[in-house]
Amino acid sequence: MKKTAVLAALSAAAMLGNPAHANDSRDAFFAKLGSLCGATFEGASVFPRDAGDAFAGKKLVANVAKCGTNEIRVPFIVGEDRSRTWIFTRTGGGLELKHDHRHADGTPDEQTMYGGMASGSGSAHAQSFHADAYTAKLIPAAATNVWTVSLSPDGKTLTYFLERDGKPRFKAELQRK
Template sequence: MKHLLIPVCLLLLMACSKPLYQLNNSQESFYKSLSKHCGNSYAGKVVFPADDKDPFAGKLLTMHISTCSDTTIRIPFHVGEDKSRTWVISKTEQGLQLKHDHRHKDGTPDEVTMYGGVALATEEKLEQRFLADAYTAQLIPAAATNEWTLALSPDGRTFSYILKRDNQLRFRADFDLTQPLKTIK
């Protein structure tokens, strides 16, 4: 029995030292590229729709890449004075996941929160496309066909958040990565 104890302990130790979730190469590369911006805030603008009917039109858009760990990146997304939104990018057993965490001013969860999906398995290292998951389809039936894209431009100057529904572009915001607004402590 003593002879089995050491190999079993070594196996347990090796299992604990491996990463919790193993992403494919493109997802891992995207995650690392985004993590390099941790602690910075960036201004953005609505690119589509380009009209006054969009509720974000004319408002200052700011993304704060505020919290980065080995498994999660949290990006509070402010629209003017509205600070209710946070994009949560996590490593999961299924792959890279995007969730939209919506909160009230007092910090309690909004009724419509934590919707999103898991990234498609592609070879694209600068762009991740997330299809709406079953939870999203149940929570927001109209969003069952949503596809969110998070993209870094090849020159590293722009981060884009893109929403398609029924394969039609619904929203796009671009953020200037060359001009950090401030460093988050």
């Protein structure tokens, strides 16, 4: 059996074994993301369009690389910078997204492990993660951040969208390769 099929079966079994989350959109999203294990998505930032933005003109790559029953790691590469990994974790309280930033030698960046919990109002194709207290303390300006990660129904497009203070701050659109 393929790794993705095993993961999908384990995710389904986990959802069935936990009636409180059996129909939870966060579980459905986690299972959909897990079913893409091994997939690579490439694209670019589409907002902001400012040429001075740190991501402007750089190839963006997200690889659904490590998939377990409770955690999925997605390295996010910006040009040659491989310092970022998105970590999606299924917890007793829901679904969490953390941004793990590392230096080239593997040591944690000063600003790392920020993120938040999914609101639960999403769907199998999109979840919004609201900044948690740790994020607000680490990066006070990010206290109102909402990160929305979307997957197209066919699994060919991944969108990462960041809002701050209710306004768009960053958006990347990536296509499956």
